[in-house]
Amino acid sequence: MTETSVTKKNDLPEVYIDDILMSLKYFTDEHEAHLKIIDPQVCVNCKEKPCIQFCPVGAYRTQDGGTVQIAFQSCVECGTCRVMCPPANVSWKLPRGGFGVSYKFG
Amino acid sequence: MDKNEKLVFDVIVVGAGLSGSAAAAIAARGGLKVAVIERGQNPGSKNYFGGALYTHSLMEIYPDFWDRKPPLERPVTETGFWFLSTDGLVKATVQGGKVNSNPIDAYVALRAKFDAWWAEQAQKEGAFIIPKTLVVDFIRENGKVVGVKTDRDQGDIYAPVVIITEGVNNLLTQKLGLAKHDLKGESSALAVKQLISLPAATINARFGLTDNDHGAALSVMGDVSMGLPGLGFLYTGVDCVSVGVGVTLEALREAGIKPYELLQRYMNHPMIAPLIAGGRLMEYGAHIIPEGGWSTMPQLYTDGVMVAGDAASMVNALHWEGTNMAIVAGKSAAETAIEAHQKKDFSAQSLSSYRARLDKRFIMKDLRQYRNLSHFLKTHPDFMAIYPTFLNDALGMFFTGFGKPKGQLYKDILKSLTSRRPLLKAVGDIVAFGRTIIGI
Structure with a gap:
């Protein structure tokens, strides 16, 4: 691997994603979460938990005991977690009509 | 409306994106009664790209496109590749010459604004737009699709042809079995972007643009993705700059990095930071690009259904084409729908002329050529x-x-x-x- 290769993770700046998400507009569905963990225990057993890293809005957070919680309110409906969760433990639906992220500029 | 009266159209279009509204406009102009079902608050509110639109495709739908005062940002008068090392930059861009065409081939745009306007143009042709409504399933009779079920009360809508332009997360296309599997991590890229507000004069000075009628579209390679398979980009709007990076989902997961940190690292690069210094974040966002093209393309039609745009994996990753394919494919699907109505035949056999139309255009030719990318x-x-x-x-x-x-x-x-x-x-x-x- 070369010096620009991907193993050098330590030069990534720390980013407070919640500050960045302030720029987004959402219509939050208070009655229905469109994303759900199918079986919490599967997350506990998942050592890798790549969802914590790859979700572009940081919606996946670990809890005490190794479970994973989804802040579905932050979701921008990209689909990455549905495709990349190693044990396919995410129930992924689109928000109901009119709900979810609403880009002002796009 | 009578509770028992069926809501019937000639064509249903699922999703008011570039492809959907193009399909709707052409179908409505051809005399069909068209419903466009859009899940967002407004057309455009779910749509996201870098990005630039290509005028050839826009003018193909509306020959008088420029008279309609489209909400575009800057024309792309300089474009090309930027190659980043950790602290350096090689630029290989082109301006003037063939790039200085009339009209200019590409325009920077913001999708929420543009797609809302694009849907309005379809409405003017007579299409009926139904926002805030999610298509959840199909209505089938004798195994054939004859309409869609939506998440509204009494939300069933009937039509003998459904054009699916649902975007990259093509769950409906999968539901019909046209796509045999979900997206793949190796052929899908997650792109994240920050839209940065800057005064137009500052953008002109920093990017070396003569005035607000000059703009840059730049494809950035190398350190931008930390060497991962992916690309960065920079697009200049009138008073904003789009700065973003896309990496394949698989590489992203393997590297174990946060996409927004990768983006911030790119924005901190010594060659990039001065371009956006002092800018204010207008909006962040993320979207998957179906870069598999030919190799991940679903079956494009079946009885009563056609698929176009991102839902059909119509993206040429190397040339940053996708929006133009979506528009032209939407038009082709609409022409096929018009023909099917004339023949009163909505079978797969009848709709196969959709594929024949695409075969004749750059869409299938290019996607086939780049199938191994x-x-x-x-x-x-x-x-x-x-x-x-x-x-x-x-x-x-x-x-x-x-x-x-x-x-x-x-x-x-x-x-x-x-x-x-x-x-x-x-x-x-x-x-x-x-x-x-x-x-x-």
Whole structure:
């Protein structure tokens, strides 16, 4: 691997994603979460938990005991977690009509 | 409306994106009764790209496109590649000449604004737009699709033809079995972007643009993705700059990095930071690009259904085409729907002329030619790590080799390549890349 290769993770700046998400507009569905963990225990057993890293809005957070919680309110409906969760433990639906992220500029 | 009265249209379009509203406009102009079902608050509110639109496709739908005062940002008068090393930059961009066409081939745009307007144009043609409504399933009779079920009360809508332009997360296309599987991590890229507000004069000065009628669209390679298979981009709006990076989902997961940190790292790069310094974040967002193209394309039609745009994996990752394919495919689907109504035949056999229409255009030709691109990136994972940095080294050495024997200079340049990649392998990479883009 070369010096620009991907193993050098330590030069990534720390980013407070919640500050960045302030720029987004959402219509939050208070009655229905469109994303759900199918079986919490599967997350506990998942050592890798790549969802914590790859979700572009940081919606996946670990809890005490190794479970994973989804802040579905932050979701921008990209689909990455549905495709990349190693044990396919995410129930992924689109928000109901009119709900979810609403880009002002796009 | 009578509770028992069925809501019937000639065509249902699922999703008011570039493809959907193009399909709706053409179908409505052809005399069909069209419903466009859009899940967002407004057309455009779910749509996201870099990005630039291509005028050939826009004018194909509306020959009087420019008289309609489209909400575009700047024309792309300078475009090309930027190659980043960790601290350097080689620019290979083109301006003037063929780029200075009339009209200019590409325009920077913001999708929420543009797509809302694009849907309005379809409405003017007579299409009926139904926002805030999610299509959840199909209505089938004798195994054939005859309409859609929505998440509204009494939300069933009937039509003998459904054009699916649902976007990259093509769950409906999968539900019909047209797509055999979900997206793949190796052929899908997650792109994240920050839209940065800056005064137009500042953008002009920093990007070397004459005035607000000049703009840049830049494809950035190398350190931008930390060498991962992916690309960065920069687009200048009138008073905003789009700065973003896309990496394949698989590479992202394997590297274990946060996409927004990768983006911030790119924005902090010594060659990039001065371009956006002092800017205010207007909006962040993320979207998947279906870069598999030909290799991940679903079956494009079946009885009563056609699929177009991102839902059909119509993206040429190397040329940043996708929006134009979506628009032209939407038009082709609409023409097929009009023809099917004339024949009163909505069978797969009848709708197969959709595929024939696409075969004749750049869409299928190009996607077929580039069918191995995502395979190339998978089998050459270091491509973006090696060559952009080498280019910086080589040109950097060439243009600073003053007062040194030039024989040694060329040896040093060669060594900067071979220290990263053995010469034969480098030659192999170039040949393989050439074969990939020629499509042999």
